[in-house]
Each structure stands twice: as structure tokens, then as C-alpha cells.
Amino acid sequence: MLPPGQQLVARDKWPLVGERLPKNVADPWIVKVHGLVERPQSIGLSDLKQLGWVERSIDIHCVTRWSKPGVRFGGVTLQSLLDVARPQPSARFISFIANSERRHSTSLPLADALKLETILALEADGQPLTVEHGGPIRVVVPGRYFYKSLKWLAEIELLAEDRLGYWESSAGYHNEADPWREQRYVAEGLTKQQAEAILGSRDVRGLELRNLTATGMNLSGLSAAGAILRNADFRRAIVANACFDKANLSNAHFEQSKLAGASFVGADVEGADFRECDLRGADFTGASLVGVSFCEPFDLSAGDGPFRRGASLNRATRIDPEALEVLTPEQAAYVREVRKEAES
Ligand SMILES: Nc1nc2c(c(=O)[nH]1)N[C@H]1C(S)=C(S)[C@@H](COP(=O)(O)O)O[C@H]1N2
Ligand SMILES: [Mo]
Numbered sequence: 070m071l072p073p074g075q076q077l078v079a080r081d082k083w084p085l086v087g088e089r090l091p092k093n094v095a096d097p098w099i100v101k102v103h104g105l106v107e108r109p110q111s112i113g114l115s116d117l118k119q120l121g122w123v124e125r126s127i128d129i130h131c132v133t134r135w136s137k138p139g140v141r142f143g144g145v146t147l148q149s150l151l152d153v154a155r156p157q158p159s160a161r162f163i164s165f166i167a168n169s170e171r172r173h174s175t176s177l178p179l180a181d182a183l184k185l186e187t188i189l190a191l192e193a194d195g196q197p198l199t200v201e202h203g204g205p206i207r208v209v210v211p212g213r214y215f216y217k218s219l220k221w222l223a224e225i226e227l228l229a230e231d232r233l234g235y236w237e238s239s240a241g242y243h244n245e246a247d248p249w250r251e252q253r254y255v256a257e258g259l260t261k262q263q264a265e266a267i268l269g270s271r272d273v274r275g276l277e278l279r280n281l282t283a284t285g286m287n288l289s290g291l292s293a294a295g296a297i298l299r300n301a302d303f304r305r306a307i308v309a310n311a312c313f314d315k316a317n318l319s320n321a322h323f324e325q326s327k328l329a330g331a332s333f334v335g336a337d338v339e340g341a342d343f344r345e346c347d348l349r350g351a352d353f354t355g356a357s358l359v360g361v362s363f364c365e366p367f368d369l370s371a372g373d374g375p376f377r378r379g380a381s382l383n384r385a386t387r388i389d390p391e392a393l394e395v396l397t398p399e400q401a402a403y404v405r406e407v408r409k410e411a412e413s
Contacts, residue, residue, distance in 0.1 A: 072248035075136040076366045076397045084135055084359045084395060085201050086339075087236075091168045091221035098205050100150075100189070104164075104226040107155035114191065114205060120149040125188055125211070130248040132214040133319055133340030134360035135397065142209050143192035148183055150225070160227035164234070165208050168223035175219050175234030176244075177210065179227065185212045189222060214246040214253070240299060241279050253320060254280060254300045289327075309347075324378075344378045350385040358392045364403045374406070382407050 071077065078084060100117060102110040123146055129137040147163075156179060163182050167173040177187075190209045191198060198204030203220030210217040216236045236242040243252035259267070261282050267273060268283060272292045281301040288303075291311035298313075301321045308323075310330040318333070320340040328343070330350040338353070340360040348363075364379035382388075382404065393401045 071136055071138075072130055073251050075130055075134055075248065076360065076362070076399070078135045078137050079398050082395075083129075083137055083140075083202065084131070086131055086133065086215070086359070088167070088169050088171070088173060088220065089201055091200065092170050093168070094200060094205075095168065098168075100206065100222055101224045102150065102154040102227075103224065104228055105157040105160035106151075106227050107157060108153065110150070110154045112150070117145055117150065117189070117206075118191070120145045120153065123188065124192075125186070125209075127188075127209055127211045129215050129218075131340075131360065132216055132242060132246075132253050134362070135340075141194050142188055142190040143195070144188045144190035144206070144209075147187040147189060147208075147225075150189065151183070154225075154227075156227050159229045162228040162231045164224075164226045164228055164232050165219040165222055166224040166226065167219050167221045169221055171235065173219065173235045174232075175208075175217050175237065176228075176231055177213075177217060178231070182210065185210055187211070212247070212249075214242075214248055216242055217246050343380045346380040348380045348386050349383040351382075352387045353392060354387050354389060356389075356392065357395075358388070359395045361396060361400065363396075363400050366397070367399055369399045369402060374402075376403050376406065379403055379407060384408065 097113045099111050099113055124141055124143045126139050126141050129140055161179055162176055163179045164174055164176040187208060187210045189206055191206050198207060206222045208219040208222055237244050241254050243255055245252045259281055264282050268288060271288060271290060273296050274292055275295040277297040279297055279299040281298055283303050283306050285305045287307045289307050289309045291308055293316050294312050294314040296316045298316055298321055299319050303323045303326050305325045307327045308331055309327045312332045313336050314332055314334040315336055317337045318341050319337050323343050323346050325345045327347045328351050329347045332352045333356045334352055335355040337357045338361055339357055342362045344362055344364060365377040367375055393404060
């Protein structure tokens, strides 16, 4: 069973999301435990492994709608490290901090992190974690969107009050992040009236407008290059010939919208939904399409199709061949199929 709105990636695919590399691959790699603990720790990886090796099969659910079930992570439990560091009674939150350029972090209520059986993973499917995926050590929190699973774990800090992580504070990602309750984004955003006022000029270049509501509006020719439109709602809107170049449209909704001739060059459309959209002549050159839906998800193992609620694409719709590789197999099959039809 998949959480609502999620799709399976191909069995051998594991998309890369967020930061690509740590600040440096320190050798030896040290994990510090500090803040509200009785016994602060600075522990190397071989000592850490001595705390007890575990292997767990864990389902990955990314907020941008792809899921990768049953990855076998190997490492030590957060519990076993905290048994050594001993959180003080006042410690109610746990913050994980990365050895990365922006000191990336994420946090959880301490009780949740333990109850969910968080692990500090060094291996995935029997292999050491690759650097891109957080090696040598990353956090894996089962039962939460994957943004709670920090790559390149350097510090664990125990806190009395919560401190929002990077995505939670900068991108409006939901702080609870339960995929079964679809806690993707905080609801806060502009009202429809505010949105109408701003969109009236049809020029929102570079603006930060996450969760924007633009359902059913006539916005053809909209100029939105570089805008931050995560989770924006353009369902049934007329957005033909709009320019979304280099915009961030992750998880945006475009179902049943008119996007003929729209340009998404270099845009981030991860997790965006284009079902029943008119995408004739739209340009996705250089766009990142992980988790995008062009039709209703379905079971490919039953052969091609059924393709339901598919977007209209034609030969003038530009999608890089490499971009098809990051779609789920079902979505890629749909795109190939409609393009074949368009050619004949
Ligand atoms: N240090 C660090 N950890 C991070 C991120 C990041 O940008 N930096 N992104 C998070 C997000 S949003 C996701 S979906 C997963 C992606 O992990 P992957 O690249 O191994 O798939 O890492 C999470 N952990
Ligand atoms: Mo993510």
C-alpha cells in the first residue's frame, strides 16, 4: 500500500534530492551528540557500529511524490546512541545537523524519533551508502517524508523547544511530515483575493508565492520566470504561453489547465501534476521531472496502459530524453505512447 498521492519509482532507481554533496568527507567521520544530554558524545563510525548493528527494511516516501519501498538500511538505532548520551528530562526535540555547506538540518519530537525507530544508516541494500545518498552516515526516519532523513549526519542536538529544519523553515514543508496524512506543506499562503491582486499584472517574475491559489484563472502569457511557486494550484487555469523558466513548481497542481506553448525551461517541476492538461508545444528542456504525473498512476505490470486522464502532448512538446528516465515507468510509458501517436 502506498500513501496517498505517491507513485513507485522503477525498482533500480533512487532519485537524488536536495544537496548533492557534503561540505567535506571528513576522515575520520565524527558524530557529535550535544545539547540537553547527560553525557555529550563525539563518536567515530567504528565505535558507533559497536553499539549494535541492525538492518531494517524501510519504505522511502519523498514529498515530491515518488516512493521506493523496501530499502534495506543497515546501521545503528538512534535509541542505542541516546542510551549512551542520556537525554535530560527537559529534552523534548531532536535536531539532526549535516556536515554540509548550508549546515542543513531537520528536527523531530524526540518521542516520535524514538517511537518510529529512527536509524543512523551506513548501508543501503548491503552496500555502504554512496556519498550522494548521505554516506558515510545518514538518518533514516521510517514513516515520515524523506526530508526528515538527513544526509551526512554530523551532529545530534537535544532541545527543549523545537527548531525548524532547513526545508521546514525555508520551503514551507510540513513539520510533522506524515505521508499517510499527506502532511506535505503547511497550509499558510495567500488568500484567493491576494492572489488575484498579485496575478492581475500577469508578472510575478522572481516572486515567492508558495501555495498560491490560481484555480480557474485566465493567466495566459503569465510571466513567472524564477518565481517560487511550490505547491501552487493552477487547476483548470488558462496559462497558455506562460513563462515558468527556472521557476520552482515542485508539487504544483496543473490538472485540466491550458498550458499550450508554456515554457518550463530549467524549471523544477518535481512532483507536479499535469493530468488532463493541454501541453501541446510546451517546453520542458532542462527541467527536473522527478515524480511528475502526466496521467493517472496505474499498474504497468498488466502491460501498457490503461492511460487515464492523460495530458495532451504533441511533437512540439519538448522533453529531454534523460528527463523521461526519472519519471516512474508508468509515466514514461504514457509519454512515449502519446508521442508515438502524435507522430503517426
Ligand atoms: N543534508 C541534507 N539532507 C537531506 C536533504 C538535503 O538537502 N541535505 N534533503 C532531504 C530531502 S528533501 C530528501 S527527499 C532526501 C533525499 O535523499 P536522497 O537524495 O538520498 O534520495 O534527503 C533529505 N535529507
Ligand atoms: Mo524530499
